[in-house]
Amino acid sequence: MSAAGRGPIAVLVAVLGVVLVVSGCARGNSEGAGAASPGLPKYYSAADLLTVVAARQRADRTAVLRLSGRVDGPSGPTTLGGDGSLRIEPTGGVSAQFTQTLTAPGGTPQTARFVVTGSGQVFRDTGGSWTRVDHASTGTPDKTLATTAANVADTADPTANLARYSDAALIADAVDQPVDGVAAVRYLVVVDLVRAADLQTDPIIKAELRSQVDGGLTRISSTLWVDAANRPLRSENRQALPGIGTLTLTADYRDWGAPVSIAAPSL
Template sequence: MRKTFLLAACTAAALALAGCGGSTAGTAAPAPGAAAPAPVAQITTIDQLSDAISKSTQGKTSASMSMNMSVGGQSITGEGAYAINGSDVKMQLTLTVPQMGAMEMRLIDRVMYVKNSQPNAKWLKMPVDPNDPRTAQFSQIIDQVDVTKQFDQFKSISTMKGKAEEPVDGAPATRYDIAVDMSKAAAAATTPAEKEQIEQLQQSGVQNVDMQLWLDQANLPIQYKTAISAQGQAVTVLVKLKNWGEPVTVTAPPADQITELPKGN
């Protein structure tokens, strides 16, 4: 059970990072005269939603996040932040996992550091290697974190089912309801690992994934939620985003507090 929840925790972190990456175009402000965000009334298709998010996140390469992942009725919660500079992704995240307590994670220079809450625990150093099944998912996240590319892909694999004015934490927001076709997602997969993950979901009975995305009045993503049922087990992920564009600093742990990931399995 501990291994199951550790895997779920890592998956939750990966999902959070994948779903809320900012544009990788740089940190400069949008050029004078750039088009304003599309009014809510004009966003009625996936294409328009993708374009609106691309414009709103231009130049905003960092954010803080909170998350709640429910797996089979048990909850994994987390707080953290991330920053993107081209292919360089930095993240810090503290997760609270059932039966395990708190777990800290740091991603810097394509190395993941993980530490549990046990007294005198050291940081486990895991170089992110696409050929190592233990860290391959994180490599995939790093390589595909650009939200603009994600929504470009959504154009061919998803449809918008509806939208509604729905505040988030008391602030005005619009909720967009999206359906993702897993067969189309598998066909559009860009790597063998990504295709395999999608096919595993399909084999467990997941043919479509419902996603809800909330944008604020500037069309910045401030919350998203996904829900699936696989092999009779419900899994939901809720992520909240804020502080778009604010500085984020992530540092590697001191060398004397690190232990290396053993080779092999």
């Protein structure tokens, strides 16, 4: 999904928490695969990592998702869980379908099914009938459900942060760390928001990035686990949801290339 098409939501999806960048960890130029450290091949350029992972995603196109996390809001943490699937579209967008369950402090679980299209449209199943959701609207009873669903779908794309700010991103760390017994490399990706703002051509997104920098947020980070075939196995992100709280989300990916069924419902 393009940042221009998603407006403020797209920027907030990329705001994944401030990290301390250890001097010397990030290398400006790629050392390519087969770096000196033992284990799986590693990439030390964000652009090179994006290239190999994106190529694998375009080849596989689909994956099964498992989501877990929480939304920390004024009234306390709301837990989040979900299962679904995603599809990388030829246009570069990502479509997803998933069942999302939110459990507020002291409340009962709220479960809903969602479909998010590659163009950013959000649909919710309301008891057997589908409705289109405006996740940017305010003051609606379903705002938390819809806003979280839209951000979950965007964050479910494991390369969203890399692709959106590839020219302003650095690999701050690359270490071997298995996921559920599968050998993988854990990448810590750090985005320089000052450089991202300088390079941004969309005036609205540029102004929002400048505002974040002026507020003291100069770097953002995400974590991505990649296997020996350059398939994403897991991602971890944090992001702000205005008026709701902070979403912390872990997405696990499996069965890359397996058939999935994702279609925008007919209204």
